[in-house]
Every structure is written in structure tokens, then in C-alpha cells.
Amino acid sequence: MDSLALAATASTPDGNPARRRILDFATERAHRLGVDGITIGTLAADLGMSKSGLFAHFGSKVALQAAIVSHATDEFLRKVAEPALSQPRGRSRLNTLLDAWLRYAEQPGGCFFLGACAELDGRSGAIRDQVGEFAEWWLGVLQEEIEAAVSQGELAPDVSPPELAFELHAFVMQANAGFQMFGDPAWLAHARKAIARRLNGVLPPAATVE
Amino acid sequence: MDSLALAATASTPDGNPARRRILDFATERAHRLGVDGITIGTLAADLGMSKSGLFAHFGSKVALQAAIVSHATDEFLRKVAEPALSQPRGRSRLNTLLDAWLRYAEQPGGCFFLGACAELDGRSGAIRDQVGEFAEWWLGVLQEEIEAAVSQGELAPDVSPPELAFELHAFVMQANAGFQMFGDPAWLAHARKAIARRLNGVLPPAATVE
DNA sequence: CCTACCGATCGGTAGG
DNA sequence: CCTACCGATCGGTAGG
Incomplete structure (x- = not known):
């Protein structure tokens, strides 16, 4: 199975420009303050629109949060999954995925889903499940x-x-955690080195040239 | 330097029983909903006391949050650091620390600081710094x-x-992340296996018996 | 998309 | 530790 291609091709970005503008802004904020850290009022004020004007696009706060998670999923697919689709399956694609993921984690706020998983893992509800399903999918892709x-x-x-x-x-x-907390790129270097070492340790017998 | 012994012996648990009862309850809640997910009103109501009665113990919300982080630090020292103090330094103590940490991560809510780091890394302020300093200390201990x-x-x-x-x-x-999100103890087993394999791969030359 | 509004809750204060 | 209260903000609704 190719779960990566399945998800990446099924991705349909938002067509409504106003909604898209809201979600770009809201997703960045949810990235920083958590999915539960956003409020409709301050979001609307900072976007220069009325609270009910923003509200009308989603219908409820939880629907807004679901839309944010979907928006973040699209972003992840575009930045991390898509660049790897052109690579042949196996080690090439795995390396491309890990590299793209690390570059995504390096951006301000880091990986949206690593943050969201830590925020929501102790709770229940639709948003938590949505994030959990993404995490399960992504681990499946790597596997x-x-x-x-x-x-x-x-x-x-x-x-x-x-x-x-x-x-x-x-x-x-x-x-992701170390770089976001301390801002030191050494954390990314550690990960790259650890990944390379781990993969080099499981080369097939024929390729184990000493 | 022995940063572990330094911190563990400096730990002074709270003497005020009322304050302690509040912090036990509040720390568990902050564990689940995040350090920023607690509110004084609901906390007081669930403790069966008035809002201002609880408030009087701390003086401000941020002071309550700081007390929660300190309380969680005491808990970490008691559960993870202390059991390792009796072990000789080096591999024995390292193994004991990792084992105790994993057992701590296995509890409901997982490791308080792994959650708090993910929640607060994109912010600023005293609470974030307090959590960051703990993370730095703990990584230093392992190192x-x-x-x-x-x-x-x-x-x-x-x-x-x-x-x-x-x-x-x-x-x-x-x-911690996988077990808290999916509840499957296989995540803990993966970690134990990964730790053992990694450490077995760096035994000193004399001990590398094949 | 807007103004105007709802009851509930927020962190915090006054006064005891 | 309490009651009573403050202005601000919460998610959401009515009506346009």
C-alpha cells in the first residue's frame, strides 16, 4: 500500500479565499498557542473583522478547530509528503520524507502535529481523534x-x-522539541546524525562494506 | 559535577497542607489540560472552596502556575531522580534514571515536563523559562x-x-507521546528496546564480546 | 459580512 | 478562608 500517495492526491485545498485567509492566520496561531488556545474574538479582531463575521464561516468553535487541523494537514502534505512522491519507494522516499519533515520542524512553531499531539493526548473529542488519526497515518507511512x-x-x-x-x-x-524550546540548530544536526547512524547500522549484508 | 544529587537534595516539599492539597489537584489538571488550561474559578469549584479563597494562597494566576511547575518538579525529583541517587554514577545510574522516567511517563498524563515543553515552547514569560530550565537541567543530568x-x-x-x-x-x-496518545504499552517496549540496543552498540572495546 | 446583544466565565479586588 | 463585586472576554445568537 502507498498511504502517502493516497493522502497526498486526496488533498483538496480550500477554494474560498476569505475562509482561506482566516485559516492561514488561525493555523499559525494554533501552532503557537495550541489548538485550544485560540478564541474567536481575538482572532476576528486581529484579522480586522467582526466576531460574528468570522463565526459565520464555521458555525462553531469546534468546527473552526477541525478546519484548522485540516488546514494544517494540507500544509503538511504539501511541505512534507509531496516532495517525496517523486522519489522511488523505500530508502529514497524515506530519506526524503525525514529530510522534509525536519525542515518543516525547523520553521517557527515547529511541526504542527507534534505540538497538537502533546496538547490533546490527555483529552477526548473529535479534534483529539482527528489529530490522533493523522499521527497514526504518518507513522504508518514511515513504516x-x-x-x-x-x-x-x-x-x-x-x-x-x-x-x-x-x-x-x-x-x-x-x-522539533529541542529546537523550538532552545532555538539551537544543533538539535537538528543531532537528529540528522542519529538518523544516518541508525540507518547505516541496518544496511543489508551485501552492502555492509567495511 | 553531580547535578542530580544537587537538585534532589535541594528539594523542599510544601509544608502548608491546604496549599499542598490545592497543588496536588491543580498539578494533575495542568498535566491533562496544560499549564495554561487551568482557571482559578473551576479549580476552586472542583476543590469545594471559593475562588478568592484559593486565590489568596497564590496572589496571581501566573504565581499559581509557577507553583504548579515547582510542584511537578518535586514530583519528578521524588519519582525519577531519587531512586537513582543510591546507584553508582555512570551506566548504573543512567539505566535507573531511564527506567524510572519511563515508569513516570507511563502514568496517566505522562511526563509533566514533556507536555509542558510542547505547550510552552512557542511562548515567552516566566513559566516558559521555568520549564525550559528544568528541561536543560534534565538533559544535563543524562549527559x-x-x-x-x-x-x-x-x-x-x-x-x-x-x-x-x-x-x-x-x-x-x-x-511518552505514543503511549499517551494511543494507550498501547508497545510504545514503552519500543523505547526500552531502543535504549538497550543503542547502549549495547557503544560498549567499550574490551567488553565487546561477540 | 455587519451591529447589537445574551448568559457565563475570566482574573482579580474590596472588605471582612 | 468567605461574600460580593469589578470590567473584560468567552462562545454563541438574533436580525439584518
């Missing part, structure tokens, strides 16, 4: 590419895809 | 034990303590 790499002989046959996906995901998550 | 292990010949001399600390921290963080 699929590892599986492809193994079956294509690019990685050692005894590699455990869930475990390797766990570790690679961990490195990017840690880079 | 110090790695350094001790290297200098005692328990780990290979070419190990980079910052990079190894980054990776071990990443594994626990990922276990």
Missing part, C-alpha cells in the same frame, strides 16, 4: 517505506519496521 | 551520567555524550 526498503533489499531483512519507525520518529520529534 | 560512564570505561571512549543523550531522551519522549 511502509521501511517495509519497502527491506523487501527491496535496501535494509537488512531482520529489521523490525515498527521499531525502526519508532526510533526515526523519535529523533525528529526530539529535534 | 553527565554518560560522561561518567565513558570516563569509567563503561562506554566506548568515542561516544559523544550530547548525541547519545539526545537519542536516549528522544526514545523516552516518543514512548
Whole structure:
């Protein structure tokens, strides 16, 4: 299965320009203050429009939050998933994904979903589930590419895809957290080095040239 | 330097029982809803006391938040740091710390500071700085034990303590995030396996028995 | 998209 | 620790 291509091609960006402008602004704010940190009133004021004018686009706060998460999903697909679609499956695509993800995490606010997962994991409701489904999808994507790499002989046959996906995901998550908290690009360098070392340690027997 | 012992012995738990009861309750809530997700009104109501009665203990909301972070620090020291103090420095203490940290992350809400870091990293102010200082201290502790292990010949001399600390921290963080979001203990098992594999890969030359 | 408004809740204060 | 209160803001509605 190619979960990456499935999701990336299904992405339909917002057609309504006013709605889009609101969501661009609101998603940036949710990035910084959390999905639950936005309020309709201050959002409207900072966008120079009335509260009810903004409200009319969504109908409820939770619907606005759902739209923000969808908007962030589109952004993730565009910035992280799409650049990797042109790569052959397996190690090439995996490396491209991890690289694009790290560059996305390097932006102000970092990776939207790493923040949203930490914010919402202890709660319940539609927004939490929406973010959880994204996280599950994304881990599945990484795992699929590892599986492809193994079956294509690019990685050692005894590699455990869930475990390797766990570790690679961990490195990017840690880079995101550290860089956002301390602002030091060394965190990104650590992740790149850790990813390279981990993947070099599971090259297939034939390719293990010493 | 022994940053762990320094912090653990400096910990002075709260003497005021009423204040302590409030902070126990408030810290659990901040754990789940975020440090910025608590409000004085609902907190007081759920504790069965008046808003101003609770307020009088702290003087301001930000002071309450600071007290919550301090309370969470005490809890972390008690649950994670203290059990490792009796262990000899180096690999023993490092392993004990990682094990205690994982057990702490397994509790409802997970690790308070991993959540708080993700929540506050994009902001500014005293609370964010307080959490950031804790994160810096904790990473320093892990790094110090790695350094001790290297200098005692328990780990290979070419190990980079910052990079190894980054990776071990990443594994626990990922276990915390995954377990809190999905509730599957496999996330903890992945982390334990990843930590063991990583440390086994950097045994000193003499101990590398094949 | 707007003005005008609703009841509820926010952090905080006065006074005891 | 309490009651009573402050102005501001919350999500949401009525009516246009």
C-alpha cells in the first residue's frame, strides 16, 4: 500500500479565499498557542473583522478547530509528503520524507502535529481523534517505506519496521522539541546524525562494506 | 559535577497542607489540560472552596502556575531522580534514571515536563523559562551520567555524550507521546528496546564480546 | 459580512 | 478562608 500517495492526491485545498485567509492566520496561531488556545474574538479582531463575521464561516468553535487541523494537514502534505512522491519507494522516499519533515520542524512553531499531539493526548473529542488519526497515518507511512526498503533489499531483512519507525520518529520529534524550546540548530544536526547512524547500522549484508 | 544529587537534595516539599492539597489537584489538571488550561474559578469549584479563597494562597494566576511547575518538579525529583541517587554514577545510574522516567511517563498524563515543553515552547514569560530550565537541567543530568560512564570505561571512549543523550531522551519522549496518545504499552517496549540496543552498540572495546 | 446583544466565565479586588 | 463585586472576554445568537 502507498498511504502517502493516497493522502497526498486526496488533498483538496480550500477554494474560498476569505475562509482561506482566516485559516492561514488561525493555523499559525494554533501552532503557537495550541489548538485550544485560540478564541474567536481575538482572532476576528486581529484579522480586522467582526466576531460574528468570522463565526459565520464555521458555525462553531469546534468546527473552526477541525478546519484548522485540516488546514494544517494540507500544509503538511504539501511541505512534507509531496516532495517525496517523486522519489522511488523505500530508502529514497524515506530519506526524503525525514529530510522534509525536519525542515518543516525547523520553521517557527515547529511541526504542527507534534505540538497538537502533546496538547490533546490527555483529552477526548473529535479534534483529539482527528489529530490522533493523522499521527497514526504518518507513522504508518514511515513504516511502509521501511517495509519497502527491506523487501527491496535496501535494509537488512531482520529489521523490525515498527521499531525502526519508532526510533526515526523519535529523533525528529526530539529535534522539533529541542529546537523550538532552545532555538539551537544543533538539535537538528543531532537528529540528522542519529538518523544516518541508525540507518547505516541496518544496511543489508551485501552492502555492509567495511 | 553531580547535578542530580544537587537538585534532589535541594528539594523542599510544601509544608502548608491546604496549599499542598490545592497543588496536588491543580498539578494533575495542568498535566491533562496544560499549564495554561487551568482557571482559578473551576479549580476552586472542583476543590469545594471559593475562588478568592484559593486565590489568596497564590496572589496571581501566573504565581499559581509557577507553583504548579515547582510542584511537578518535586514530583519528578521524588519519582525519577531519587531512586537513582543510591546507584553508582555512570551506566548504573543512567539505566535507573531511564527506567524510572519511563515508569513516570507511563502514568496517566505522562511526563509533566514533556507536555509542558510542547505547550510552552512557542511562548515567552516566566513559566516558559521555568520549564525550559528544568528541561536543560534534565538533559544535563543524562549527559553527565554518560560522561561518567565513558570516563569509567563503561562506554566506548568515542561516544559523544550530547548525541547519545539526545537519542536516549528522544526514545523516552516518543514512548511518552505514543503511549499517551494511543494507550498501547508497545510504545514503552519500543523505547526500552531502543535504549538497550543503542547502549549495547557503544560498549567499550574490551567488553565487546561477540 | 455587519451591529447589537445574551448568559457565563475570566482574573482579580474590596472588605471582612 | 468567605461574600460580593469589578470590567473584560468567552462562545454563541438574533436580525439584518
